[in-house]
Amino acid sequence: MFEGEAIGLNAMYNTKSVRVPRPFKYGPLPTGGSFIIMEFIEFGSSRGNQSILGKRLAEMHKAGKSEKGFGFDVDNTIGSTPQTNSWSSDWIVFYSEHRLGYQLKLALKRFGDSEIYEKGQQLIKKMQPLFEAAVIEPCLLHGDLWSGNISTDKNGDPVILDPACYYGHNEAEFGMSWCAGFGGSFYSSYFEVMPKQPGFENRKDLYMLYHYLNHYNLFGYGYRSSAMSIIDSYLRML
Numbered sequence: 001m002f003e004g005e006a007i008g009l010n011a012m013y014n015t016k017s018v019r020v021p022r023p024f025k026y027g028p029l030p031t032g033g034s035f036i037i038m039e040f041i042e043f044g045s046s047r048g049n050q051s052i053l054g055k056r057l058a059e060m061h062k063a064g065k066s067e068k069g070f071g072f073d074v075d076n077t078i079g080s081t082p083q084t085n086s087w088s089s090d091w092i093v094f095y096s097e098h099r100l101g102y103q104l105k106l107a108l109k110r111f112g113d114s115e116i117y118e119k120g121q122q123l124i125k126k127m128q129p130l131f132e133a134a135v136i137e138p139c140l141l142h143g144d145l146w147s148g149n150i151s152t153d154k155n156g157d158p159v160i161l162d163p164a165c166y167y168g169h170n171e172a173e174f175g176m177s178w179c180a181g182f183g184g185s186f187y188s189s190y191f192e193v194m195p196k197q198p199g200f201e202n203r204k205d206l207y208m209l210y211h212y213l214n215h216y217n218l219f220g221y222g223y224r225s226s227a228m229s230i231i232d233s234y235l236r237m238l
C-alpha cells in the first residue's frame, strides 16, 4: 500500500503542478507492518481557492502523460479495496475490467448480489456509445479526490494527498465529486486548461459508479441504491 502511495505521490510531484507531499522512503518494519516517510506540509486554515485547485489539477492531468497506456506501474488501493492497474491500450477495456468489472465481481462475492452484477455487466457491454467523439488520453490521476484528501498549505495553495494514482481518462478524476464539494469556479478553471470533451455530462455518473460500488463493497447496503440507480438509468438510456 505504501509503495503504491509513494510511487503515486512521486509521479504527481514530478508534474510540478498541484502541491503534494514529496515521498522520501517506504519499506517493511522489522517488527512487522511497514512505513512511509514523506515531506511534512504545514496546513493552512483556509479551505483554499477552488479556482486555483481546478487549474492546478488540470495542469497535473495535462503534464502527467504515459507512454504505456492506461494503468500504473504498481497496483494500489481505493480505500482498502485493491485497485488493479495492469496496463491497457484501450480505456474502455481498462475501465470495464479493472474498475467496474472488479467491483461488480466483489459485490457478487461479498454479498451474493447477482442482480447488481448482471445489470452492471449489461451496462459494460452497452457503454461504448458514451465515449463516442471523446478524445481519451492517459492522464495522471490522483484517483481518490474527495474533500478529506484536499487541503491547503500555509500560503493558501492547494495540497492533495493520500492518492490512488493511475493513468486514466481525466474525467474519471471526478468520480468522487459527490464527496468533494467542487463548485462552479473549480470546473470553469479546470476546463480552461483541459477543455471539456463531447459527452462529458453523460459520462459523469459512469465515473461515479466505480466509487459508489466501492463504497457499497466497503461500507455495505446503504450505498447499493445509489449504484443501482446509476446502472438502471444508463440501461434505460442505452
Ligand SMILES: Nc1ncnc2c1ncn2[C@@H]1O[C@H](COP(=O)(O)OP(=O)(O)OP(=O)(O)O)[C@@H](O)[C@H]1O
Pocket (backbone or CB within 6 Å): 021, 038, 039, 040, 041, 042, 043, 148, 149, 161, 162
Ligand atoms: N504530508 C503530510 N503533512 C502533514 N500532514 C499530513 C500529511 N499527510 C497526511 N497528513 C495528515 O494526516 C491525515 C491522514 O492522512 P492520510 O489521509 O494520508 O491517511 P489515511 O490513514 O489514509 O487516512 P484516512 O483513512 O482517514 O484517509 C491527513 O488528513 C492530514 O491531516
